[in-house]
Amino acid sequence: MCCSINMDASDPILLGKVRDKFCNDYKSNASLYDECDLHRLMANDWYVKRFLMAQQLDVDNTVVMIREALRWRKAFGVNDRKDCDFPLEFYKTGAVFAYCPDREGRDVIYLRVKLYRHFPKFSDYFRQYFLHIINKIDVQNEEKGWAMVWDMSGTGPSNWNLSIVRFIISCLRNYYPRGMRYLVIYGVPWIMTAFVNIGLKLVSEEARNVVKFAAKDQIFGFVEAENVPDFLGGKCVQNYHEVPKEAVRDCHDLAAERGINADETDAVLKFYEHYLTD
Template identity: 30%
Template sequence: MANESIARLRQMFEDEIANNADLYHSIDIERVRTEDWQVKRFLLDQPDMDEKKAFDNLCKALQWKKSFGVHDRTDQSFPKEFWELNSVEIYGRDNENRIIQWELYRNQRTFPELNDITRQFISHCLERVDRTAGEDGFIIITDSNGAGLANVDMDVARYKISIIDYYPGGLRGQYVIDLPWLLNAAFKIILSFMSERLKKIVSTMKSNELSKCVDSKFIPVCLGGTREKNAFPNDLIPLDQHSSLNLSEQFLDRFYKLHKLPRPRKM
């Protein structure tokens, strides 16, 4: 029945693109045609395997990807500091064979000048880890040690939660490590933004508990593991050199000063 449902959804999608091909990216069109998981995930997301709802959600997700330019950016589209300050890495698998994306919370800051590219970065990272994981799914581990209220941005939190729905069956767990007591109230508010289903896969734990679900060779030393190397993409360009962002010298000086980083170069 599942294979028959997949075939029917594919045909529904072919009918859709016959009339509205410009709403979809060619990458997503090809994935629907050739990869069962890119169709099945929307069926499994429906408790009753409702094909109409699955089709509607499939179209909504792929239209969002096209309109937001998810496939138009690469790792190098984003400043080196985004990757390194937030320690965004895909590295290792947990004990249930799910890909792990690692993140660091204490360096996250909100800058109006970076609102658009921040959301693009969040979307890019979600697409990237989802694509790496495939049907096995992935988990996100967030190191919140040392974070404070200055790191909390409810709009960004809402955005992260809202786009998870475009990747049904992808995120299998989110672990918040060493949550400071000062952020307990903010964490409860963020949980209130989530669906009941999403809340069930979010949990907090201490860093010394992490080895119960992840091999220590994948865990960074800062979280009690043995991994010393990082897994950032290659050929990243510093924020200072992303001229397309049209950032002022005053802003760049403020950004690097806040994060206690030297400017890579002066204009």
């Protein structure tokens, strides 16, 4: 059902229709949802607006999108995870982290692609960790949105995994619409150009419009030098390797809990040993 041409995503009538239709599904399938997400949907207008905007204000399609997103959140356990659930090495490497705001006051998530290597037994936990960071920043910034920087400098084919790229794209498109305001892809080596182009073909033209490319000092057009981490030539001294106080488990603890053998765990720690030195 499409709305009147005079309405926008903030219209109370539209918001009410979406909530009413969703509640009908919730009553029949309550076990598929997390009550925290239901409360947020009912109390936070932005959480409804973002899906309405993604569906061009079509109420029925918006309800379907919200239904799928909230069911995914329950199945993936988004609300169940805390900082302490992840091994301290995940933080120490500084491979993925939230950092200081950009020029518009939006928090920025950095992904150092050269620090990614596909370790099959740990792949699911990396996805959970990455989504944990995105979810925290998304909740904190709400309608203001947030940004992401993929640092591609020093990368090669071994750092690229299409399944992870598909996972990130799917999550941002289907479960966090209108959250990321832009993505800066920084320092793409010539050998990785084809891989990046493949990734861009997986997204819509609208999504490609929020992708920006930067090299060297061009990053400062998005984020002031005082807020950019040192590996991108910035002057910020905030520690992006900091481990939350409550995070005390390490990769060996995780491996023991999940039945991952010591050789596989040692391979991960060997790859990151340079970044794990206290």
